[in-house]
Amino acid sequence: MIPATSFNGRNVALFGLGGSGRATAASLVAGGAVVSAWDDNAEAVAAAQDSGIPVGDLNTADWSAFDALILAPGVPLTHPVPHWTVAKAEQAGVEIVGDIEIFSRERKRSVPMSPFVAITGTNGKSTTTALIGHLLKSASRDTQIGGNIGTPVLMLDPPRVGRYHVIEVSSFQLDLAPGIAPSIGVLLNVTPDHLDRHGTLDLYAAIKERLVAASRIAVVAVDDGITQAVADRLEQSGRRVVRVSTRRTLADGVYVANGTVFEADNGASTEIARLGGVASLRGDHNAQNAAVAVAVAKKFGLSDDEIRQGLATFRGLRHRMEQVGQRGRVIFVNDSKATNADAAAKALASFDRIYWIAGGRAKEGGIESLAGYFPRIAKAYLIGEAADDFAGTLGATVPFEVSGTLSEAIASAASDAALDGAPEAVVLLSPACASYDQFPNFERRGDAFRSAALALDGVRNREEAA
Structure with a gap:
């Protein structure tokens, strides 16, 4: 677990007692926060109370006494309408954040340069997250994998020197993480999804862009118009960008041609790995996932042999091809x-x-x-x-x-x-x-x-x- 020490002694309202909400509540308590947790589901409240999580009815609470509202990612922040806790928090001038923001603050407090890669996109996030984590683990790196992929981020081992955190981040989580600042941020693709929660495609895309804009290195798959424009904007603003493509040869970046991943530098290409025969990476979409994972692995210093071995031993994820x-x-x-x-x-x-x-x-x-x-x-x-x-x-x-x-x-x-x-x-x-x-x-x-x-x-x- 990662204790939320940045909230030590602070009064915190927490809403949403699903898996990530309970994990966040436990982290806050371990970090010394004074927690009042609640949910619209009475059974969830009872279960949380039975597990030792401090509960309190946020309907009748004095919101002026709270320092923060920690919102579970499944709870509407803006669309179709803000949740009632959001309205109360905003009226009281209380900040609203989520578990990824807490992780980001803990990393910044303790080991701000610890390697942290965050992955977002409409599709392919989980496979890419798992693959990056597998490449690092197979190369004997101390690696923690979690976030939207399964294990809540605050249930992972804490950041430390030499420990890699590989975190899948949804648009819901990004909306609640204004301070996220990964070592490497990944943007895979943007297509219409979750518009009921974000209102418009432009707003949804802007949330995704925040991740790579806040990263020291941005790895952007540029095979759709939105992500291509994001990469262009980042470069124009002076950000370090690694472009990835499965549709065209790149002069700089990582690309896939005829089932082979290449790294290009100033027009010169080097073969990194062949994807043929890896059943878990079948299909053009998995070629993109693999190319992005290769780009991240190279930036983290893995050798070509380590990358090839990792790709060959990747078993894939349940429920995804x-x-x-x-x-x-x-x-x-x-x-x-x-x-x-x-x-x-x-x-x-x-x-x-x-x-x-x-x-x-x-x-x-x-x-x-x-x-x-x-x-x-x-x-x-x-x-x-x-x-x-x-x-x-x-x-x-x-x-x-x-x-x-x-x-x-x-x-x-x-x-x-x-x-x-x-x-x-x-x-x-x-x-x-x-x-x-x-x-x-x-x-x-x-x-x-x-x-x-x-x-x-x-x-x-x-x-x-x-």
Whole structure:
């Protein structure tokens, strides 16, 4: 744990008692803060109290007595409307921050030059975070990995000389971290997402830009117009920028060509690593993740041999293009984390013969943007609330059935894929939807897919099939 000593003796209101909120409360208490924690969910309050977290009803509290409001990232700061605690804090002139800001203050107080890389972007954050962390660990660096990827940042070991912190940072967390100042900041991509929480694409992009603008070195993947403009602005302001591309050769930076990662310096290119054969890094989107990880690793002083070894041993993440099993020529891939069309496009682009399971609670735009990938889809199996809308989009272009439930979709897709004569057929869960209509989160949806796939006769798990 990282005790929040920067709040020692201060009166702190904390709202949001999910996993990160409870972790933050424990950090604040360990650091000597006087905490009043609350949640709109009575069960969450009771559970926090049972675990020893000091609770207090913030509805009736004297807000003039608080020095700060610590807000969990899932609680609206601005859109669609500020949460009621935000309104009370602003009226009382109380600062509003989150767990990433607390981490940043603790690092600044104790070891401000300790290596800290923060990763943001619309898609690919978790894989890139995990890959950077894996490269560092495999090169025997003392490495802590967390943030939005899983382990709350304040539950990691504290900063110290020679200890690397590799932290995934969401736009929600960035909104609450005005003092973030990483050694290396990474911006992967920006596409419309979470606009219900940020209002407009411009505001959402500006929040992402804050991270790299505050970094000593900015690593920016420049394959979309927004990130290209960010890199240009940073360079014009005198910032150190490393550009990354999977679409074009760069004179300076890191790029991917024909499945190979190159580092370019003043027009001269050096081969760093080949991605072919690394199943966990299949697809153009993972080529971007790998190139960014290589760029960060080089800046942290890893050798080319260390980078190649790390890439070759990376197993990937659950629910992100995860090859869970195989039966003959049929591969079962769990991409439950693809909760929007842009994320699903990455998986659809990675395979040629797809039996696609899609649906859930749709986000704005549906799957119209995926039409270019429809020729890769042998058949679609539609589930959840979005099934009828998705069926209308697929129309006569892609054969489909409305399966309704995930279990029915898996059984039907596996049966159809078994009859496919292609060299490789893929039963792919890449829903392009949130899970909330049938599952509490994408992890539970992915776990259900994995269990159902491995329960089929003749399916070997990925370790056995490797």
